[in-house]
Amino acid sequence: MALADHLRELRNRVVKSVLAIVLITIVAAFYHKQIETFLLKPLPQCTPATSGQFGGKCAQVSTIGLTSGFTWMLQVALTVGVVGAVPVWLWQVWAFVAPGLHRHEKKYTVIFMLCGAPLFLAGVGCAILTLPTTIHVLISFTPNGTTPILPPNDYFDIATRMVLVFGLAFEFPLLLVMMNMVGMVTGKRLLGWWRGMVMGITVFAAFAQPSADPLSMIALAAPIWGLYFLAVGIALLNDRRRRRNNPDAGLDDEEASHVDLSVEAVAGAEAIEASATPAASAPVPAARREQMDDIT
Template identity: 80%
Template sequence: MALADHLRELRNRVVKSVLAIVVFTIVAAVYHKQLENFLLQPLPQCDKANAGQFHGRCAQVSNIGLTAGFNWMLKVALTAGVVAAVPVWLYQVWAFVAPGLHRHEKKYTVIFMVCGAPLFLAGVACAFLVMPTTVEVLISFTPDTTTPILPPEDYFDIATRMVLVFGLAFEFPLLLVMLNLVGIVSGKRLLGWWRGMVMGITVFAAFATPSADPISMLILAAPIWALYFAAVIIAIASDKRRARRNPDAQLDDEEASHLDLSVQAVGGVESVRASATPTAGAPVPAARHEQMDDIT
């Protein structure tokens, strides 16, 4: 395909993904009250009699500004639309890449779709699990003699950020497996990167979680560590299966082929005597006649 065709294909895939997100966002906007109440549950609110509190601390949720309610409704609805449209935009991403793959590599589309959406939703679920701990730790930093006044917009910013970051982070091991299946990186190389991967995942978790406590960081980092090593095991198993089918799969592309340099004896060569005859009227000396061969 020409560059213009690639850009046109990319535009079509983006438009389809955006349309799916818009449709789910509209549906989520209709039920935004239920979604907002669900997201506010981890907050230890002071205006609720049975609200859970962290060492007696609670937060006063207050709406500041006339348009604040509309703004956080849009954020909640848009985040819900992105999460609900995961199968659609993941398929569009893979459909844009698939035409550049070989025929035997396109079968991995099923694997990508079957595992991609559940992994993203697992990350979203992990974000909701860590949300109460994050909120409690952040509230604990306020002085004991004060009551935190929390605008819902700030809280929804943290919630949407965690949902998207956790969801995308859980897709990273799947990306490694797909790179191995198409032959870009080997399982042995992935295993050799384990120290850097563990450190990188830890640093990413430290920056991705809004709270500074190690519990929230470990809740995000530990599943990604486990998924990374699971991806390494799958990649190594795939390499062994590929090696059984192709004995030359483990050879380096720059490795020289094995050459047989043994010397074998050459049999005797039969001598060929000259057979050309001189033309009429042009006598040839006898010595020169003996040097002629058939081609001459």
């Protein structure tokens, strides 16, 4: 395909993904009150009914501005749209890449779709389970005798960012497995990177988490560590299967192949009688004509 065709294909895939996200966002906008109530459950709110609870650490939710309600409604609905449309936009990403793969590599599309969406949703679930701990840790930094006034958009910004970051982070091991299956990286090399991977995942978890507590950081990093080593195990098994089915799979692309330079005896050549004089357009000397055979 020409460059313009590739760009046109990319545009079509992006438009389909955006349409799916917008459609689910519109549906989520009708139920935004229920979604907001669900996300606000982990937040210890200072109300007369909860006085004396939470160890004196709670937050007063206060709306500032007339249009702020519409802003966080749109933010929450859009996050639900991205999460709900994950099978659609993951398929569009893979469909854009698949035409560049070999026929035997396209069979991994099923694996990508069966594992991609559940991994993303597993990350979303981990974020929701970690959200209460994150909120309590952040509120614990409030000085004694003070009550933080928390605008809902700040809280929903933390919640939606955690949901998206956790979901995308859980896709990283699947990316490694797909790179191994298409031959871009071997399982042995992935295993050799384990120290750097563990450190990189830890640093990513530290910066991706809105709170600085180690519990929330480990809650994000530990599942990705486990998924990374699971991806390495799958890559090693795939490399073993590939070597078993292809005896040349272990050869280096830059290594020269072995050339057989042994010399064998050649049987004597069969003599061929001279052919009749060809009808030549130019005269052929008699001495030369006697030396001609059928091959000539």
